Amino acid sequence: MPAVDPILVVENIVKRFETQDGVLVAVDDVSFNVMPGEFLSVIGPSGCGKSTLFNVMGGLLGGYEGRISVGGETVRGPHASIGMIFQEESTFPWRTVIDNVAFPLEIAGMAKVERTEKARHFIDLVGLNGFERRYPSELSGGMRQRVSMARTLASEPKILLMDEPFAALDEQTRLLLGDKVLQIQQDLKQTTLLITHNLTEAVQLSDRILVMTYRPGKTKRIVEIALPRPRNSEIVSSDDFGRYVAQIWSDLREEASKGLKDDEARRVRSGGAGAS
Amino acid sequence: MAQTGHLTQSPPRAAAPWVTPVTRLRIIILLTVLIAWEAVAASGILLRDVVPSTLTIGRSLMEVLFRPDLKVSLAGAAFSMPAFYWHLYVTILEVAIALLIGGTSGLAVGLALGANPFLAKAFERYLYYLGPTPKIVFFPVMIMWFGVGPESKIAMGTVSAFFPVVLSAAAGMRQIEGVLIRVGRSFRLNTWQMVTKIYLPAMREPIVNGIRLGMGVAMIGTLLAETKLSNKGVGFMIIDAYNTFDMPRMYAVLLMLFVIAIGANSLVGRASRR
Numbered sequence: 001m002p003a004v005d006p007i008l009v010v011e012n013i014v015k016r017f018e019t020q021d022g023v024l025v026a027v028d029d030v031s032f033n034v035m036p037g038e039f040l041s042v043i044g045p046s047g048c049g050k051s052t053l054f055n056v057m058g059g060l061l062g063g064y065e066g067r068i069s070v071g072g073e074t075v076r077g078p079h080a081s082i083g084m085i086f087q088e089e090s091t092f093p094w095r096t097v098i099d100n101v102a103f104p105l106e107i108a109g110m111a112k113v114e115r116t117e118k119a120r121h122f123i124d125l126v127g128l129n130g131f132e133r134r135y136p137s138e139l140s141g142g143m144r145q146r147v148s149m150a151r152t153l154a155s156e157p158k159i160l161l162m163d164e165p166f167a168a169l170d171e172q173t174r175l176l177l178g179d180k181v182l183q184i185q186q187d188l189k190q191t192t193l194l195i196t197h198n199l200t201e202a203v204q205l206s207d208r209i210l211v212m213t214y215r216p217g218k219t220k221r222i223v224e225i226a227l228p229r230p231r232n233s234e235i236v237s238s239d240d241f242g243r244y245v246a247q248i249w250s251d252l253r254e255e256a257s258k259g260l261k262d263d264e265a266r267r268v269r270s271g272g273a274g275a276s
Numbered sequence: 277m278a279q280t281g282h283l284t285q286s287p288p289r290a291a292a293p294w295v296t297p298v299t300r301l302r303i304i305i306l307l308t309v310l311i312a313w314e315a316v317a318a319s320g321i322l323l324r325d326v327v328p329s330t331l332t333i334g335r336s337l338m339e340v341l342f343r344p345d346l347k348v349s350l351a352g353a354a355f356s357m358p359a360f361y362w363h364l365y366v367t368i369l370e371v372a373i374a375l376l377i378g379g380t381s382g383l384a385v386g387l388a389l390g391a392n393p394f395l396a397k398a399f400e401r402y403l404y405y406l407g408p409t410p411k412i413v414f415f416p417v418m419i420m421w422f423g424v425g426p427e428s429k430i431a432m433g434t435v436s437a438f439f440p441v442v443l444s445a446a447a448g449m450r451q452i453e454g455v456l457i458r459v460g461r462s463f464r465l466n467t468w469q470m471v472t473k474i475y476l477p478a479m480r481e482p483i484v485n486g487i488r489l490g491m492g493v494a495m496i497g498t499l500l501a502e503t504k505l506s507n508k509g510v511g512f513m514i515i516d517a518y519n520t521f522d523m524p525r526m527y528a529v530l531l532m533l534f535v536i537a538i539g540a541n542s543l544v545g546r547a548s549r550r
Contacts, residue, residue: 094480
């Protein structure tokens with residue numbers, strides 16, 4: 001196998017925030033590479049700086065130390081090679097499904113006929129054909145998230161960056177959408193970076209999983225997921241799947257309980273301050 | 277999942293009866309008012325001429341609408357037409373220009389205030405206090421600046437329309453979901469694209485509401501100014517009828533004004549829906 005250069009290189013990222021209680025180190029010296037076509041997940045407890053990392057990589061958040069490069073080129077601000085999918089509801093409610101998906105193409109100045117055709121292709125890909133003329137308010141949460149996904153895919157990013165895109169959905173919808181992601185990943189050979197706090201989702205989808213520590217967010221471990229591909233959601237019943245989940249949970253458990261204690265302590269403090 | 281689309285479509289409604297209870301109530305209220313008016317007119321409690329009978333008002337309305345009492349010479353041809361339409365034309369033009377100037381400047385300033393917290397902090401206080409102030413107090417100033425003609429009426433309408441538009445645009449901009457802006461940034465939109473593709477469509481509702489309110493107060497400002505000092509416009513017509521003690525005529529013009537105001541409002545309301 002010939003040596004392939006990583007498509008995304010993240011080197012020694014440190015991001016600090018000034019808060020009322022002093023300086024908060026949200027991301028502390030995180031480094032990793034992503035190979036072309038690879039699916040990497042970053043998992044960690046709430047408050048570990050995952051979303052900060054997402055915004056830094058997407059170029060939406062500046063003022064950090066370290067370096068992010070795509071294909072050897074340093075990222076400064078939003079980069080054409082990186083397509084973002086957000087955790088929140090992010091479809092444009094005033095546009096139909098097809099106009100939502102065609103949005104990046106419209107911005108790129110593509111002619112109407114051409115972009116409509118291309119948008120149709122990506123709507124097919126996420127399995128929403130028949131809903132082209134509907135408005136987001138007429139769709140379910142899972143369908144809307146797929147519209148967002150198609151919209152970002154339509155910009156044909158080299159790297160797909162997702163921040164807990166299924167967090168607001170129920171478990172069954174989540175597993176089925178996971179299948180969709182696996183299939184798209186396979187069809188497009190799409191390099192993907194998923195930020196998540198969901199264990200099964202991470203193991204179901206990833207080639208590698210980076211486990212982050214709770215505050216400050218450091219790399220705790222990077223786990224290779226040697227499950228066979230192509231995969232689908234049925235893999236959740238296999239023994240290997242269970243072993244990976246257990247292994248990552250043992251890493252995560254400690255961090256998650258730290259986060260929980262910290263959160264409780266903070267609530268006690270703020271409650272006490274309110275009472276006195 | 278495929279069914280979700282159908283569920284949200286409005287279910288086929290059973291054929292509504294021609295007169296719904298709400299419509300019936302509305303008709304009853306309208307009839308009650310008419311009967312009460314007629315009763316007061318007939319009783320002579322008030323001066324007969326102050327509350328003329330509906331029949332007299334109706335006759336006057338016909339005169340206002342159809343009697344050609346204004347000689348016009350247009351492009352060499354001389355003909356007559358009811359003066360009402362000429363005055364209405366003046367007033368509509370005044371309101372439209374006022375709304376255009378007040379609306380666009382209000383929108384621009386509102387966007388600037390919504391985008392820039394520093395500016396908002398500095399100036400929005402003034403707007404909140406000036407907004408509800410009766411603008412008619414500026415009328416003497418406007419007459420001095422712009423004269424007694426339609427210009428000073430347009431100025432009054434403009435000042436009135438500006439405030440609701442600027443306030444709702446600024447508030448609307450701040451209500452936009454942050455994630456939509458981040459989507460725009462991630463697709464690397466420039467400032468112009470951000471405004472036209474994200475901010476304005478996302479603010480459609482507050483902007484339309486602002487324009488609706490703006491149109492209302494622009495009408496008030498313009499008409500009020502016309503009744504104070506002018507020689508044309510519907511406001512002038514009303515006050516002229518009052519000064520000559522032609523009460524039926526005054527009521528007739530007022531009635532037409534109501535109808536037109538309601539029509540204009542529902543037109544803007546319809547424009548706000550797709």
